[in-house]
Amino acid sequence: MTLQALVLHLGAHKTGTSLVQKYLRDKDTACQKAGIWPMPRGDGDEFIGWGRAAEVEAGAKGLCAKIAEAESRRMRCVVLSHENALGRPFRQDAPHLYPDAARHGANLKKALGEDRPWRVVYYIRSQAAFLESYYLQTVHEGAWHDFDTYMMGLGLHGFSWRPLYDALCGLFGAENVVLRSFDEDIAAGQAAYLERFLTSATAADLRPFGQFDYKPVRNPSVGDRGLELARGINPMLRNPAERKLFRKFLQEHFSNRDYPRPALLSEAAREEMRARYDAENAELLAQSARTARAPS
Numbered sequence: 001m002t003l004q005a006l007v008l009h010l011g012a013h014k015t016g017t018s019l020v021q022k023y024l025r026d027k028d029t030a031c032q033k034a035g036i037w038p039m040p041r042g043d044g045d046e047f048i049g050w051g052r053a054a055e056v057e058a059g060a061k062g063l064c065a066k067i068a069e070a071e072s073r074r075m076r077c078v079v080l081s082h083e084n085a086l087g088r089p090f091r092q093d094a095p096h097l098y099p100d101a102a103r104h105g106a107n108l109k110k111a112l113g114e115d116r117p118w119r120v121v122y123y124i125r126s127q128a129a130f131l132e133s134y135y136l137q138t139v140h141e142g143a144w145h146d147f148d149t150y151m152m153g154l155g156l157h158g159f160s161w162r163p164l165y166d167a168l169c170g171l172f173g174a175e176n177v178v179l180r181s182f183d184e185d186i187a188a189g190q191a192a193y194l195e196r197f198l199t200s201a202t203a204a205d206l207r208p209f210g211q212f213d214y215k216p217v218r219n220p221s222v223g224d225r226g227l228e229l230a231r232g233i234n235p236m237l238r239n240p241a242e243r244k245l246f247r248k249f250l251q252e253h254f255s256n257r258d259y260p261r262p263a264l265l266s267e268a269a270r271e272e273m274r275a276r277y278d279a280e281n282a283e284l285l286a287q288s289a290r291t292a293r294a295p296s
Helices: 017-026 027-034 041-047 052-073 101-112 126-139 147-151 162-172 182-187 190-201 224-236 240-253 268-290
Strands: 005-009 034-037 077-080 119-126 177-181
Touching: 017 027, 017 034, 017 041, 017 077, 017 190, 027 034, 041 052, 041 077, 041 224, 052 077, 052 101, 101 162, 119 162, 119 182, 119 190, 119 268, 126 147, 126 224, 126 240, 126 268, 162 177, 162 268, 177 182, 177 190, 177 268, 182 190, 224 240
Parallel strands: 005 077, 005 119, 034 077, 119 177
Antiparallel strands: none
């Protein structure tokens, strides 16, 4: 069977990418029946990394071999979910989110081959929630800076999703780029989020997945007490193994499932960001809904 879709699920960070990756990993039988070939997250780390040219060029042969294997097994689509592929979301001298997206996206397209049945699925979320969540992720990973230090130099004005969306449309064609709202989809629950992702990605028969019931909570963020603990203990952790162990402890005992989500931005800052970006975000989602074709 000729591959019907090469689905690139490229982020953004903190929009449920871990949930998608681990759900598809755990639903291997359903994926096989539906003709969906999810590329393991470890393959993305190995073959793509942070999307730099040298990393992607070195991994191109491995990436294409995985896709060829899926085709040999008569899979309908390949899902490559890797939120690091477009680089990091912030740079102090950049006027918008993911300033390296155009270059890194071009690296990935070149590595995979120009003539592919592209389907890009990308999630955006409110700028205030994105900023706070990404900061908490840095603390989860071992940092101990406070939020004001983290925000220093970033301001409140360099966080538009528009240039990223335009870059993806320029690379893969607007008809092949689906923009979704993480805030709206996750508010409907994990099952609805997963179903909406898959129906946006592929026209495959999804009946093997049943009701999309999935109990595990993947990569939960830290609660307010956990943030206090992490900022005190992270400086004492000596190596990646200790940081990984402590992160697991925080997620099990001090996540935002058990403690309030930390309040980091002031209400005035939130209001300024809403006034600056909410209408633009809505227009981007509406534009994608108008221009993206139905999945294959």
